[in-house]
Amino acid sequence: MHYKVKEVADMAGVSVRTLHHYDQIGLLKPESVSPAGYRLYTEKDLERLQQILFFKELGFGLQEAKNILDNPGFDRKQALTAHRELLIKKKARLEKIIASVDETIKSIKGGIQMNNQEMFKVFDMSEIEKHQAKYAAETRQKYGDTDAYKESMQKAAKYTKDDWSRIMSKSNEIYQRIADSMEKGPSDPEVQEAVAQWRQHITDNFYNCTLEIFRGLGDLYVDDDRFTANIDKVKPGLAKFLREAMHIYCDNLQK
Amino acid sequence: MHYKVKEVADMAGVSVRTLHHYDQIGLLKPESVSPAGYRLYTEKDLERLQQILFFKELGFGLQEAKNILDNPGFDRKQALTAHRELLIKKKARLEKIIASVDETIKSIKGGIQMNNQEMFKVFDMSEIEKHQAKYAAETRQKYGDTDAYKESMQKAAKYTKDDWSRIMSKSNEIYQRIADSMEKGPSDPEVQEAVAQWRQHITDNFYNCTLEIFRGLGDLYVDDDRFTANIDKVKPGLAKFLREAMHIYCDNLQK
C-alpha cells in the first residue's frame, strides 16, 4: 500500500511542505513516484520519517539526523549520550531562567524593578552554562574522562541557586581584583595572589585543579572565543592578561 | 565616556555584527556617531543592551524585546507570567526527552533497538505538550480562568512519567476504537459508547469535563489545525468524525 503526501503528513503531524523539503535535501525520498509525478510513500518510509522526527525532537539538525540514519555503523549510543549532557544543561538553564523570571515578577509586584546588577548576574550565569553545555564535549576530550571532570559534574549538580550566586559573586570579585591590577603586569605579587585565589576557588567549588589543568584553563580563556568574550566583559583584554598571569603562576610553582 | 563597537561587544559578550544588526533594526541605536561615522555608545546604551540580552535570554524575540522596552506602560508582569508557563512546559518536555533518551541508550546497551511503537509514543507525548504550551493562552481565554482549567493544571503537574504513559495509552486505545468504527457513522452505539468513555477519561485524569466544555473540545479538534493533525495521525479524518460524534453525544444528553 502506498500513501500520498498529505496522508503521510497527517499521520506524522508534519506539513506537506516539510515532506517536500525532506525530499529535496535527500533526507526522505519516497519509495516511488506515480506516472503523474506524485510522491508515493511506503510503510518503510513512514518508519524512517518517525526516526527523523525522533532525532529532530531530540534537538538534532536535519543533516545530523541524516548522518545518523544513513550510517548503519554510526555510534548511536555515543551520539545520544553526548546529547543527553546537553539536554541536562539545557534543563538546568531553564530552571535558572524560570527562577529569575519568578524573581522579576515578584519584584514587579513589590513595585521594585530588578536592578541591572541582578540582571547582569543572571545573564552571566546562564552565559557560563551555555558555554559549559556547548563545550562539554570538547572539555571532556581535553581533560579526558578524568576524575576531575566527574568530580566537577557531581559537585555542580548539587548546587542550589544560592550556591551559584555565592560562587559567581566570588568569581566576579576575583576577576575584578585582577582587572584592577592589570596595569601592574601579570607577574605583580597582587595579581599572583589573586590568581592563586582563583585556583583555590576552582578547587573548592568544582574539582581538584592541578597545575596542568590550571595552565590548560588559561589557554582555553584565550583560545576559545566564547570564554574570551565572557571574561573580557569584566574588562577588555582581561582574558589574555589572565592567561599570562596563570602561566607565570604555574611556572613559578613548577620550576 | 563613550565606547566603540568592539569595546561594547567584548563587554557584553556579543559580536560586533550583532550590534550593527541591533542598530539596523532600531533596537539599539548608539547615542552618538563620530565624525568618521563610528558608533559611540554610552553607559545608558550598555544598560539597554543588558536589558535586551536579558529578555532574549528569556526566549523573547528581538521585536518583542523592543516592544517591551519601548513601551513604558507595557505590562511586563503579564508578559513574564505568560512566558513562565511556556518555560515550565518546555522544561517538562525536556525531562520527557531526557527520559526517552535514557531509555533509548538503555535499549541499545541491551542490544534491543527501541521499536517504533515506543518512538511513536514519545513523539505523540511531546507533540501534545507542544500544543499545550502553544495554546495554553488561547485555552485559558476560551475556558477562562475556570476551576476546570486550574484543576487540570494542578493534576497534570503531579503526573509522573508512568502516569502519563498510562493516560496516553488509554487515550490511544479509545481513539483507536473510535477510528475502527468510523465506517459505522458517528451516531453508532459503539462509537457513542467510546465517546462517553473519552469524556470520562478526561474527567478522571484532567478536569470535570462538562457537556459544554466537551462540545467545545470537539470543535477545537477541527478548528485548530494542530489538534486536527495530532488526532488524524491515528486515522485521517478522525478529528472531523470525532467532533460529529461528540456533538451527537452532547445533543442526546442535553435534549
Add this chain to the structure above:
DNA sequence: ATAATCTATGACGTAACGTTATAGTCAAGC
C-alpha cells in the same frame, strides 16, 4: 461534467545574525 481537493514545482520570506568583500580611520612605531 464540473467543482472541490490534492499534487507538483518554483521561488520568495522569515529570524538573527555569520561571513566575506571592499574601503575608509585611527594610534603607534620607525
Add this chain to the structure above:
DNA sequence: GCTTGACTATAACGTTACGTCATAGATTAT
C-alpha cells in the same frame, strides 16, 4: 610623516527549516 596593524563602516550573500504564495496539472466526488 609614513607605514603597519587593529579597528571601523556599509553592502550583500549565506544559514536553518521550513511557511507562504503563485501557477498549473491530476484526482475524486457529486
